[in-house]
Amino acid sequence: MRMSPVERMYLWFLFLAYAALMVVFFGFMVRMLRKGRELEEDLRRLREEISQQHVGEKVSSAVSPSVPGRELSRS
Amino acid sequence: MRARDWWIWPFLPLMWLALYLDFLWSPDDVQLGPSQRIFYFHMGAATVVLVAYTITLVASIGYLISRRLAWDRWAASSAEIGTVFTAMVLISGILWGRAAWGVWWTWDPRLTTTVILWVVFAGYLLLREWSDNPQRRALYSAVLAILAYVDVPVDYMAVRWWNSIHPVVITNQGVNMAPQMVVAMVVSMVAMLYLFGIWMAIRLRLMRAEAGVNELKNQWRTQLEG
Amino acid sequence: MIVYKDFLLEFKMKDSWVTMMAFVVMVIFLFAFALGADWRRLDAIFPGIIWMAYLFAGILGVGRTYGHELPEEALTGLMLAPGERTWIIAAKMFVAFCFMFGMELVASPLFFILLNQSWSGQWVPYLVTLALGAWGFVGVGTLLSALSANVRGGEALLPVLMAPLAVPVIITAVEATKAILASPHQNPWGWLEGLLAYDVIFSALPLLLYEYLWEV
Secondary structure, eight states: OOOOHHHHHHHHHHHHHHHHHHHHHHHHHHHHHHHHHHHHHHHHHHHHHHHHSOTTSOOOOOSSTTSOOHHHHOO | OGGGGGGGTTHHHHHHHHHHIIIIISOOBTTTBGGGGHHHHHHHHHHHHHHHHHHHHHHHHHHHHHOOHHHHHHHHHHHHHHHHHHHHHHHHHHHHHHHHTSSSOOOOHHHHHHHHHHHHHHHHHHHHHHOOOHHHHHHHHHHHHHHHHTHHHHHHHHHHHTTOSSOOOEETTEEOSOHHHHHHHHHHHHHHHHHHHHHHHHHHHHHHHHHHHHHHHHHHHHHHHO | OHHHHHHHHHHHTTHHHHHHHHHHHHHHHHHHHHHTTOHHHHHHHHHHHHHHHHHHHHHHHHHHHHHTTTTTTHHHHHHHSSSOHHHHHHHHHHHHHHHHHHHHHHHHHHHHHHTTOOOOSOHHHHHHHHHHHHHHHHHHHHHHHHHHHTSTTHHHHHHHHHHHHHHHHHHHHHHHHHHHHSSSOOOOHHHHHHHHHHHHHHHHHHHHHHHHHTOO
16 A cells, blocks of 8 residues: 555645644643642742631620721731 | 743654654555554553553552552542543544454454443542542542552453454564664654653642642631631 | 351341342343344343343442441441451452342343243353352452442442443353353353453452451
8 A cells, every 4th residue: 555645745734733733732731830830839828828827816806896806906 | 930840841842753753754554554653643642551550550559558648649640641541542543443444443352451441440530529538539549440450451461362353563572563663653652651741740730739729728727617 | 257147148138139139120121121022133142131130230239238338337337346357348248249149040040031032051150150250240349339338429430330340240251151052052161261360350359458448
């Protein structure tokens, strides 16, 4: 089974199509990797934030909603 | 941030090289003609399947021994990607079978064991999807992965034990092909493995972030309640 | 240990057994109606039909081996009982096997009568096939039912996981049955050896892995 020149040309098209597809896919992977890094960064910041807050502490109840409690005056 | 992921950049030229070798450089098969070229893709994907499920097996055993969820994440992402690649093997195999054997599908031992493998690992992913407690999920899926892995060596040996119509490429006497084809095959295998590696990195990173978020959520909740 | 098994047997007599039997009979009826009255064509697919029925009934029966232990935390009780844990599993597998095999024994004549097949096989290989097939189902099935019993939506998951893993049993058992029932008898032992190998692997692996399932 030998290929005609036209078929040979189709192979070139196939190659180019797949090469282009790989470029798109590669771009996608790069973006995903970068997003993953960003996520990890965000997570790290979130963890820091949470560890700095003192949610566990009991706050004495305010007299009325308009009066700020201790949690607002701290910072 | 981008600088730290420098190692993925060689992937693109390598994949191009593999595609070039597969489509243009390597000779046509004497009997099969150009349909032979599907094989490079098929073989590369199959190699990845073998590697991916083996990683799943090792990670599952690792989890059962050490009880660290990091092992479980390795097992899970590897199984996921392995299942995708199994689908690619099946699809490329179906196309090739149509060209070479004249039928889309036949219940040959090799094909049967491969499709079983695919379905079993799809079940594995379902099991993961449906269980909520991370520890228990890790434990159960590790057990199931070990059960499912039994099919992998059977699949590998299927063409050698039973008289299958699936061609055997790598035999005791060495590789059964023209040298140019061997080069093309090896390059596509490497490219596919590279692809698998990148994908694993993406998936692992994502899962680690997910686990971290869940952990933080729980921590936050217990703090609020306490 | 034997007391143990008897206890388990007694315990299960009620629900599992009846459901499984009723189910198999129903499947026979359904196949009889679905395939219509063309009895001649049935010869070729008859072994396939029986094993499909056994598979479904087996999934149903095996799924219950753990299902009914959950509500009363009976499993914890079993675990605390003296003795090696492996033996509990072995006992469980044995009990499930007895049920499966019993079901097959009772259902086989029904199949032959209701689907109008004349018996022309040999007894011993047929019984061996039934036993090995049942053992294959049970080995995988008990482990998977233990897995899925604790998972949300596990009843739906069990057949999904079970079916592909049971494919080798189906293939070998059907082929062996076909060879046994063929009018000049063919040699079923090649297939039976394959089935035996499968049984050995899939009863050794669960026994090893069960150790881990107890914990969560």
